[in-house]
Amino acid sequence: MIEIRGLSKSFVGQDGGRVQALSDVDLDVAENEFLTVLGPSGCGKTTLLKAVAGLVPVDSGEIVVDGTKVRGPGPDRAMVFQNFALLPWATVLDNVAFGLELRGVGRAERQERARALIAMVGLAGFETKRPAELSGGMQQRVGIARALAVQPRVLLMDEPFGAVDEQTRRLLQEELLSIWEESRLTVVFITHSMEEAVLLGDRVVLMSARPGQIAEIVPVPLERPRARSLERSGKYAEITAYLWDRLRDMHEEHRAAR
Amino acid sequence: MTRRGHLPYQLLTFVIFAVSWEVYARVRGGLLIPTFTETVGASVKLLGSAELWQALYASNQALVLGFALAVGVGVPLGIVLGRFRTLERFADVYLNILLVTPMAAIIPLLGMSVGYGLAARVILVAIFAIVMVVVNSRAGVRQVDPSLIEMARSFGANERRIWTRVLLPGALPAIMTGIRLGIGRAVTGMVLVELLMVSTALGGLMLEYRGLLKAPQLYATIVIILAEALLLISVARWGERKLTGRSVR
């Protein structure tokens, strides 16, 4: 579904030098796969996701989504943002319908579709509220509904639950799993939580920093549909422990290198 | 609701102010300081005179034209400066000059270049008001969360949609604040130019009353100008609330 070949991207850093955010990244994501991406902060996870979204131009390499080379944002991909990125002056309904509006869907139809999605993410009755009146978890539900409303084939999520409290985060994880079970979207999900990466992902991509590269891809052979009770299984504990070992090694390598 | 809650306090301070004025004027007395009651009386009388309405009309001509010019140029300019940082490098110097120049110093230059007619008054009003409009519009665009622009782009927005659906709605409250603050500055410019440059309209009237030592009339004219400014600012504030759906103080 997504093929990334030899992707490199550097930025001009604050000191004027170049910061290599991604260096020669190769990655394949299968159709209907739930891929989680884990790595220390600054290792290029967001850059990778934005490159797939078509939001940042890359220096070299290419990204092919569903057979078409990515040259910019497209209707096959939708993004969910860590800070929600909701229009503060617009109602929940208008926020959810925003992607449809930008894609030229007529008012009646987009409102109908938005209402259905608002109900699906459990926000029925909140259509006329503004983001400031909602909790963080509810705001991210709006963000998810907005992305799903445009019926993408690929859902790109950048630490979507990083800014919500622990209980809400657990609820949202379960809801996302059940949405994905039904829709079978292809999901690329960035997180800095090992537990989250394992609970949600079919595979966990471990990235390492400076330069941003894929260190390892760890398969998660846990049965689907997944339930919370999985957290007590030996396999789950084994994979999270392994990921933690690797992350700690990276951290120490990085310290030694400085 | 807060506005209504303020009213008793505003009335109270006004009463204290009026009484202090009255007492001070009566005790210190003199030809040049009218009492509060004399001033009120003169205001009422003036409001019934054709002379005042002609002066108001003439002054407001410059005010309306100059202010419209300031908004018409200032809002787009501020928005563009807010969005395109590189332009800003060129414009910043001039904006700072506009901010710090004592405006009265511009008057002789203006007189020399466009004469002492309506054009000069309009331009001065515009120069007075435009700084507030530009600076606030620019700040408004700049404080729009960049991740909203990114979000809109990710859903396929082109530059035009980013402007109409993200930047302008996001900047609107600040733009309206700039317009409101600009009104106050425009009134200042209007009076100043008539006092210092072309002795006409309200400013001319004030100079005339001063020359004739008609203190109550002089004070009354100032009161009327203040009342007009307050009225305009209230209208702007009301419009601001209507447009942005937020409470404005």
Ligand SMILES: Nc1ncnc2c1ncn2[C@@H]1O[C@H](COP(=O)(O)OP(=O)(O)O)[C@@H](O)[C@H]1O
């Ligand atoms: N727009 C940008 N300008 C300059 N440097 C950037 C920009 N975006 C990201 N970077 C740099 O690229 C590196 C990777 O960033 P990012 O992809 O945000 O990492 P992550 O999401 O894994 O924390 C970091 O060193 C960051 O400072």
Ligand SMILES: [Mg+2]
């Ligand atoms: Mg990031």
